[in-house]
Amino acid sequence: MIRRRQTREIAIGAVKIGNGHPVSVQSMTNTYTTDVEATVAQIHRLQAAGCDLIRVAVPDMAAAAALRPIRDAIAIPLIADIHFDSRLAVAAMEHGAQGIRINPGNLGGSDKLARVVAAAKQHHVPIRVGVNSGSIEKDLLKAHGYPTADNPKALIASALRNVRLIEDLGYDALKISIKSSDVLTTINGYQQLSQETDYPLHLGVTEAGGLIAGTVKSSVALGILLSQGIGDTFRVSLTRDPVEEVRVGFELLRSLKIRERGPELISCPTCGRTRIDLFGLAEQVEQYVQTMTVPLKVAVMGCVVNGPGEAREADIGVAGGHGVGIIFKKGEIFRKVAEHDLLQVFLAELKKMEDEGQKT
Known part of the structure; x- marks a missing residue:
């Protein structure tokens, strides 16, 4: 049983x-924020997949203004991602952003x-x-060195310094990312x-990579941290x-048995007995x-011989054969x-089971 950090x-x-x-679970759109129709369509797909929070890039005032119609068309909270320009952060909130991500150290000074x-x-x-390895203040890099797995102190010092700047302004509705x-720098940090x-x-591993590399790196780093009760929200960053x-x-x-949403899918890795397009079937x-x-x-499952037996605990399953398949429960x-x-x-049949499950 995982005991969450308080x-x-x-x-x-x-x-x-x-x-x-x-x-x-968070994600971030990769559409142009000013293309409201495309951005909303992508967020709707993310909502259907279970996304809890969505972040959008706000690189200019036009993107900030687009936040209002986007927010009005979606059902999950909208976060604005801001870099360098304090005016964009203010405009984003005026146009309905429900959260903002900033690096206070790169906004241009205390007044901003x-x-x-x-x-x-x-x-x-x-x-x-939000502090990344590439955005740490020069004096902290000089004092602590570039962050590594053995020495992530510069990341931590930068984050806590920026938190104190905001606390000194009388605000503490904050969360932190470093x-x-x-992977190891992320974990130790x-x-x-x-x-x-x-x-x-x-939590997050930034610039983690494509589907395979990004999934592995994120799963290792985030899995270890979450198993230790560390982390309240996260994004798996994938290209x-x-x-x-x-x-x-x-x-x-x-x-990790932390949270479950919807069905758990189990499938066999295929072997020489497989006589159907199992990859395509499993993907769909x-x-x-x-x-x-x-x-x-x-x-x-890939074959009718072992399918029901190997997946006996499944509520429902499908196994392919040569020209015919079976559905088993x-x-x-x-x-x-x-x-x-x-x-x-x-x-x-899955739809029928879902409808029955929603009634109970």
Whole structure:
């Protein structure tokens, strides 16, 4: 049983973070924020996958102005990602951003930071103090050295210095992130930071890479930290469709039994007995179950010989054969189906089980 680290509580829209609330899964759009239609469409897909919080880039005033129609069209809290320009942070909050991500040290001075904090107070907007290895102040780099796995002190010092700047302005609705592209630096940095502050922590491995490399790096770093009770919210950063980030994020939480959403999919790795396109079948089933919320165990197996037996604990499963497949429930054959109808019939049965589960 994982014992969560006790942290302060903040609320971004209706989502509460810290103080024992469920670990939230975030993502970030890769559309142009000014393209409201495309951005909203992508957020709707992310919502369907379970995304709790969404962040959008705000590189200019036009993007800041687009936040209002975006927020009005979505059902999850909207966070503005700001770099360098304090005016954009203020404008983003005026146009409906429910959270902002800034690095206080690169906003251009204390007066500009004060204006941002004043706007956050006025609009009740929590601030994420986000520090990356590449954005650490020169004096801290000189004092502590570039952050490494053995010495992440510069990251921690930068984050806590910036937190104090905001606290001195009378505001403490904060969460902190200290991101590195190195897995061990990320792990050790957050472990040490968690001992020095009780603010909620946003976890992430920045610039993690594509689907395979990014999933592995993020799962190792975030999995270790979450298993130690560290982390209140996180993003799996992938050079990929952001929906994949959410899918990986929930599988990570499920594997640690921290949080479950929708079905668990199990599938065999294939072997010489496989006579169907198992990769394609599994991918289409996986895409479908991402939109489900009822907790089922769903199996996709490669052959009718071992399928039901190896996946006996599954609530429902499908196994392919030569020209025919079977649908099974709790290890027992439920129905035989021609191969060309197998996917359609199986998804219909999943839909039926979901509808029944939502009624109970």
